[in-house]
Amino acid sequence: MDIxxxxxxxxxxxxxGLPLVNAFSELGLQLYAQLRSESRAEMLRSKGIxxxxxxxxxxxxxxxxxxxxxxxxxxxPASGGENQNQAGCDVRLERFLxxxxxxxxxxxxxxxxxxxxxxxxxxxxxxxxxxxSASSLRRVAAEQQLYDFHLRYQVSVTILRVAAIxxxxxxxxxxxxxxDPVLKRSLSHWSNRIHIDDLVQICLAAGQAQSFKGQKLTxxxxxxxxxQPSSMTDYFLQVAQLLGLPQPKELTWAEAEQFxxxxxxxxxxxxxxxxxxxxLEELKITLRYPSSELGLADSIxxxxxxxxx
Numbered sequence: 317m318d319i320x321x322x323x324x325x326x327x328x329x330x331x332x333g334l335p336l337v338n339a340f341s342e343l344g345l346q347l348y349a350q351l352r353s354e355s356r357a358e359m360l361r362s363k364g365i366x367x368x369x370x371x372x373x374x375x376x377x378x379x380x381x382x383x384x385x386x387x388x389x390x391x392x393p394a395s396g397g398e399n400q401n402q403a404g405c406d407v408r409l410e411r412f413l414x415x416x417x418x419x420x421x422x423x424x425x426x427x428x429x430x431x432x433x434x435x436x437x438x439x440x441x442x443x444x445x446x447x448x449s450a451s452s453l454r455r456v457a458a459e460q461q462l463y464d465f466h467l468r469y470q471v472s473v474t475i476l477r478v479a480a481i482x483x484x485x486x487x488x489x490x491x492x493x494x495x496d497p498v499l500k501r502s503l504s505h506w507s508n509r510i511h512i513d514d515l516v517q518i519c520l521a522a523g524q525a526q527s528f529k530g531q532k533l534t535x536x537x538x539x540x541x542x543x544q545p546s547s548m549t550d551y552f553l554q555v556a557q558l559l560g561l562p563q564p565k566e567l568t569w570a571e572a573e574q575f576x577x578x579x580x581x582x583x584x585x586x587x588x589x590x591x592x593x594x595x596l597e598e599l600k601i602t603l604r605y606p607s608s609e610l611g612l613a614d615s616i617x618x619x620x621x622x623x624x625x
Contacts, residue, residue, distance in 0.1 A: 322346055324523075325382055327412065328390030329356060329367075331486070332425060335516045336388060341365060348381050350391075372408035383418040386523050390425050393454035406458045413465050421472040423522045424462055426455045428479045428508060428539065434588035436506050441477070441537045441594055449582045463535065472534045474522045479541035479590055482608070483512030484615040492556050497565040499572050504547035505587030510540050511605040511615070521599040538599065541590040544607045548584065551608060558616050 323346040326333050334356070337349050341363045349360055350368045357367040370378050372391055393406035416422065431439050432446035447453045459475055466473045498504070510518075518540055549566065556563050567575060576584065595601055605611030 479508035500566040504549035508541040511611040543592040
């Protein structure tokens with residue numbers, strides 16, 4: 317892939333940021349990665365990556381190398397309190413954007429949760445937003461912050477609305493080993509997923525989204541999923557079968573309301589099928605794992621989970 321920027325800044329070096337750092341590390345770019353502590357800093361230095369230790373919950377931040385940079389922002393909004401202002405804005409993002417006015421392009425990971433419950437309908441990027449959980453409300457607020465920032469400073473922004481992420485280190489193995497129950501299969505609604513390896517390649521492609529139409533100033537939004545929705549219960553049953561574990565007990569809604577958290581119940585009540593055609597066509601993506609069947613089998617084999625039963 318022809319990566320145009322000479323400088324890349326990755327804010328948040330966790331479950332998505334770290335695989336992306338590894339993907340970028342072999343491309344000969346000037347690469348910076350933000351961390352909250354020194355725990356992974358030496359590992360990054362060994363790859364020729366400059367770590368930046370910074371906690372965006374703190375009012376005082378170091379100077380970030382954001383000028384003319386391609387920036388990936390993976391830090392989630394805080395859950396409230398002092399890190400959410402009266403307007404509901406994400407203070408972490410607000411603090412960072414004060415240093416990003418001369419950035420070339422920002423890629424932000426949001427969530428398909430911003431659409432809320434769509435009653436099983438197929439959902440494109442034109443769907444009106446209808447967040448129904450506190451976390452999704454915070455993501456909508458963050459998207460609006462970025463849109464306002466984009467208009468004010470003419471910085472290109474790409475929003476990736478990402479479905480549930482799975483992969484070798486993102487499987488519900490311990491939950492299944494504990495025999496935690498699931499919602500009854502006939503009651504479980506549509507949900508959507510994307511393999512972490514595919515998400516990384518989508519992030520790489522999104523870094524060029526500001527130029528594929530020959531435009532200098534862009535605002536782009538993409539749904540990110542494998543385009544093959546199923547229910548959460550189907551997903552758990554499939555993982556259990558592949559691992560040779562007992563199928564989890566299935567609960568009625570009345571039983572589920574006694575077992576699951578309020579946040580999980582909101583998620584279980586939402587039903588939508590994410591349309592990923594715009595992502596595939598405009599970012600020219602060929603998914604490595606176009607279905608969870610392929611992705612789960614490879615994830616379990618590569619993680620050698622079967623030998624650890």
